[in-house]
Amino acid sequence: MPYPVYIFDAYGTLFDVHAAVRRYADQIGPDGAKLSQIWRDKQLEYSWVRALSGRYKDFWQLTEEALDTAFALVPSVDRAYRDDLLTAYSRLDCYPEVPAVLRTLSEGGAKLAILSNGSPSMLEGAVEAAGIGPLLDAVLSVDQLRTYKAHPDVYDMATSQFRTFPDKVSFQSSNRWDIAGATAFGFRTVWINRAGMPDEYLDLSPAAVLADLNGLAAL
Template identity: 70%
Template sequence: MALSPSKPISVYVFDAYGTLFDVHAAVRKNAEGLGPDAQRLSELWRQKQLEYSWIRAMMNRYQDFWTLTEQALDTAFAMVGTADKSMRQTLLDAYWQLDCYPEVPIVLKGLKDRGAKLAILSNGSPAMLEGAVKAAGLDEVFDAVLSVDALKTYKTNMEVYEMATTEFRVFPEAISFQSSNRWDVAGATAFGFRTVWINRTGNPDEYSDLAPAAVLQDLNGLLTLA
């Protein structure tokens, strides 16, 4: 599905993990050393990482995203008994330099060449985001890299999405927000952004009352929507 925005879009805001950066790259690169259940480990690592962020936000007991990433990996190891726990530090080191998806640099450059402002709005800690952006060679692309760490909470708290409107001094409808996480798209839609769900894995839709303006398989379609 692809719908044209009803009003001009001047700012493109991207979720980072799963949208720009492949969260499973760290395990995939080390799968042979981890054993036969490496994929299961990676899925649990991501699942627990997000779960911990939601629970922490609801309890108002903030810990930064790197701490949650470490805790989530430890839980994943505990749940996957076949995985080699000696690989823990190797996986954590790899997470600082996750691969970006192949189309990301081209699409971001295309939007930038059209005069759009670009930003990341992420649960990631500032240091994590700096490392990922630098490793992907995207240092000069973004006008802002916004971390929830400034607010000490997590998505889908409405204050998080407000960081983007405050940064660029625009109304929500002037922002196109892209995320691979359907729950994140729901939160951004509730806030008032024009939202685009990057459904890389072909998941079924959820949150029917908070539908995105468009659903794309990857970021390439943004150049057509723009």
């Protein structure tokens, strides 16, 4: 492999954050996509506020609070589905190419890890549901630091885990702000631009942009 260590963001990169709402699309109705997007946006917003204010709550708590806000902002969706959606979020679907890409990298001799805002129990459930645990050398959660990305200490967890330098790490994320933080830290970064979003943070550009994880091993 071109890089000895490949680090992956979890939510939106390996695991589909909108899969939980899609499982109940027929019951939730036409505003499901709106609910799901607000849920995700508020989940991230709450993590940044908690990191900047130094008032940590784990990511599962923020996920619950974000869903409650989404329900308040989309009153057409029945709150009776709250527990069902949270249960589904604890075992999100992975994107279809993920297992094969991870297997290719692992068989090529690379070390693989997740580095995520997710709490340990959330990540354990998602990894188990996707069946990718045997392909990973580590699953790293910010919970041990009690802060969130894009704090540089979070990215340092990966270099400490594998006793390597930042420029020996390829970091993959679907979140452009996460790519900016990892680039500033010194990782080789690959933006997995699944949604076809416009670029931002032009002074902190990724080394490459892919529509999904396919082709990563060739970079």
